[in-house]
Amino acid sequence: MFLTTEEERMLAGEEGRATRKAMQILVALGEIYGAERLVEVSSVQVSGVSYKNLGDAGLEFLDELAADGRARVKTTLNPAGMSLTDWKSQGIQPSFAEKQLRVVDAYRRLGIEISCTCTPYLAGNEPEFGQHIAWGESSAVAYANSVIGARTNREGGPSALAAGLTGRTPLYGLHLQKNRVPTLTVDVGVPLGSPEDFTAMGYAVGKMVPDGIPLFRGIRMASLEDLKTLSAALASSGGVAMFHIAGLTPESKAEPASAERAAFSSKDLEEARASLDDEGVPDFVSVGCPHCSLTELAALARLLKGATVKKEFWVCCSREVKRRSDEAGLSKWIEESGAKFALDTCMVVAPVEELGYRVVATNSAKACHYLRNAGLRVRFMSLEDCVAEAIRGR
Amino acid sequence: MRLAGRAIYAGRAEGLALVSSVPMSFYGGVNPDTGEIVERGSDLRGQSVKGRILVFPHGKGSTVGSYVLYRLAKNGAAPAAIVNAKCETIVAVGAIISEIPCVDMVDVGKISPNVRVRVEGTTVEF
Numbered sequence: 001m002f003l004t005t006e007e008e009r010m011l012a013g014e015e016g017r018a019t020r021k022a023m024q025i026l027v028a029l030g031e032i033y034g035a036e037r038l039v040e041v042s043s044v045q046v047s048g049v050s051y052k053n054l055g056d057a058g059l060e061f062l063d064e065l066a067a068d069g070r071a072r073v074k075t076t077l078n079p080a081g082m083s084l085t086d087w088k089s090q091g092i093q094p095s096f097a098e099k100q101l102r103v104v105d106a107y108r109r110l111g112i113e114i115s116c117t118c119t120p121y122l123a124g125n126e127p128e129f130g131q132h133i134a135w136g137e138s139s140a141v142a143y144a145n146s147v148i149g150a151r152t153n154r155e156g157g158p159s160a161l162a163a164g165l166t167g168r169t170p171l172y173g174l175h176l177q178k179n180r181v182p183t184l185t186v187d188v189g190v191p192l193g194s195p196e197d198f199t200a201m202g203y204a205v206g207k208m209v210p211d212g213i214p215l216f217r218g219i220r221m222a223s224l225e226d227l228k229t230l231s232a233a234l235a236s237s238g239g240v241a242m243f244h245i246a247g248l249t250p251e252s253k254a255e256p257a258s259a260e261r262a263a264f265s266s267k268d269l270e271e272a273r274a275s276l277d278d279e280g281v282p283d284f285v286s287v288g289c290p291h292c293s294l295t296e297l298a299a300l301a302r303l304l305k306g307a308t309v310k311k312e313f314w315v316c317c318s319r320e321v322k323r324r325s326d327e328a329g330l331s332k333w334i335e336e337s338g339a340k341f342a343l344d345t346c347m348v349v350a351p352v353e354e355l356g357y358r359v360v361a362t363n364s365a366k367a368c369h370y371l372r373n374a375g376l377r378v379r380f381m382s383l384e385d386c387v388a389e390a391i392r393g394r
Numbered sequence: 395m396r397l398a399g400r401a402i403y404a405g406r407a408e409g410l411a412l413v414s415s416v417p418m419s420f421y422g423g424v425n426p427d428t429g430e431i432v433e434r435g436s437d438l439r440g441q442s443v444k445g446r447i448l449v450f451p452h453g454k455g456s457t458v459g460s461y462v463l464y465r466l467a468k469n470g471a472a473p474a475a476i477v478n479a480k481c482e483t484i485v486a487v488g489a490i491i492s493e494i495p496c497v498d499m500v501d502v503g504k505i506s507p508n509v510r511v512r513v514e515g516t517t518v519e520f
Contacts, residue, residue, distance in 0.1 A: 021491065028402050028486050032498075053458045055426060057465035061491060136457075156457025158487045 001030045001170070002037040010166055018069025018110075022162035029159060030170030039171040043074050043127045043150075044164040045120045046112060047136030048157020050081035050349050051100040059099060062106035065165070071111035072167035076125040078137050079116050079291075079316075080104060081351065084344045091355045112164065116344035117318030119228065119291040121148065124320055129250055132175055134163030138241070139232035139290050139366060145242035147227050149250035151175045154241045174242060182215035182244055182256040184208070190266040192219060196363055196382050198226040200272035201264060202233030203365035208262060211239040215256060217246040225293055232290050232366035276368045276380035282361035285309075285390040286347040287383055288316030289364035294324050296383065301330040303387040304337035310393030312357065313339040313386075316346040339390065352376065361389045397500040397518045399477075402486050405495030406514045407475035412446035413507045414438045419455030420462040420488065429471035447511040448473035449502050453485035463488030475513040477502060 013020040081100055082092045117123050118137050127133045129149035135141050136155045144150045153173040163169040173179055192198050205214055234240035244252040325331045348370040360371050361379040363386055368378040414437055423433030429444035466472040472494055481498035489496035495513050511520040
């Protein structure tokens with residue numbers, strides 16, 4: 001692989017140990033995937049934040065890098081396993097919290113913004129069309145490639161971090177135009193009227209194309225919230241890192257690479273929605289997977305105004321979107337109802353199963369997928385029904 | 395026999411081969427403290443990777459698996475070296491950050507279980 005003089009210096013250790021380690025990772029990945037060279041990135045999103053996954057060794061690794069490593073480009077962080085400020089009221093053990101805070105401190109010393117959100121594109125890390133970026137967090141990867149038209153592979157924690165510390169990533173995969181064309185055309189024969197329809201369809205199609213690029217036809221409109229939850233669903237049931245919607249997404253005019261076709265009917269949608277729904281009475285309600293947008297918070301404020309929730313109800317969002325919600329006077333309606341903002345974290349990465357809950361109501365297929373993996377039962381319903389469920393009690 | 399491959403992380407190691415014919419997942423598949431393989435469906439379930447020349451086609455599963463390799467190394471339970479048919483991101487990154495010698499692009503089918511293997515740079519000898 002070709003390296004510039006500056007990159008050679010990084011690899012030789014002339015810019016410190018952390019930079020050297022980062023460059024070793026990028027060069028090895030470049031060799032494996034046949035990259036001709038590295039490409040400069042304008043934005044990085046790092047996954048691998050929860051102490052539950054990193055353990056003491058992961059923490060030690062980050063500490064070592066933080067000794068002399070610094071992010072060279074805008075680098076933001078995925079959610080952690082708890083709120084960084086209100087972990088006690090979330091029921092998190094002090095032993096876990098202490099380690100989680102040390103992980104976050106290491107990232108801070110590495111010059112990374114402690115944004116702790118899976119929706120960096122709603123919280124100040126907003127790449128532009130055509131830019132090369134290196135993002136972890138599969139739902140944000142799918143959103144960035146598909147909706148924004150920025151270019152990223154599906155990075156893991158260390159490879160995204162390596163990109164942040166060097167400002168580079170190997171030029172292969174979705175960074176190249178030829179790999180961004182559809183591999184499957186999906187004719188959608190049913191009107192999708194809500195984010196729940198989009199997320200259910202995404203979950204079903206993600207299973208059909210484990211790592212391909214679907215092109216959806218027949219979708220006439222989609223909101224940011226529809227596209228956000230579609231991205232998350234496609235990336236959780238499969239490994240989809242990019243999709244197109246004919247007439248809507250910026251690269252949807254690309255010619256399909258293959259003639260492979262599939263149809264998605266009203267019956268498929270019904271089945272997809274039903275497949276996400278278990279039985280049981282929810283004892284926990286959560287929305288914001290991926291983290292809520294300001295529009296969703298406005299809807300929640302309208303629905304919760306003057307009401308009282310009778311179940312544990314988490315509204316997951318970034319601190320940045322919460323700040324905008326505060327300014328718009330929306331947060332107080334949500335908080336006065338008894339619903340809790342879950343900042344820096346979410347129902348997927350927080351140890352919800354260890355907090356004693358059994359059945360979770362949510363409006364996200366991705367959340368259903370991971371909560372089931374954690375041994376919980378899920379009820380899949382709209383945002384409005386989630387609020388109704390929380391208010392009704394039982 | 396001497397096989398020439400590609401060094402993902404160049405180094406030198408010697409040990410007995412532990413050979414899996416199926417892809418391996420480290421996150422959830424290997425106990426990060428002991429090195430015991432716990433993955434359901436693995437043909438090596440119950441065995442430990444500690445100190446072995448771990449031979450398998452390629453990695454799979456969550457990218458958090460790279461940190462599992464690092465935890466194994468810190469706990470003294472890592473394989474002495476890794477030999478793959480085709481290395482992918484999880485194992486490559488794990489080997490680099492853990493400084494575990496790792497070679498790929500070799501015919502792993504030629505390596506029999508429990509033979510003594512020496513890994514050096516880009517070569518695998520047994």
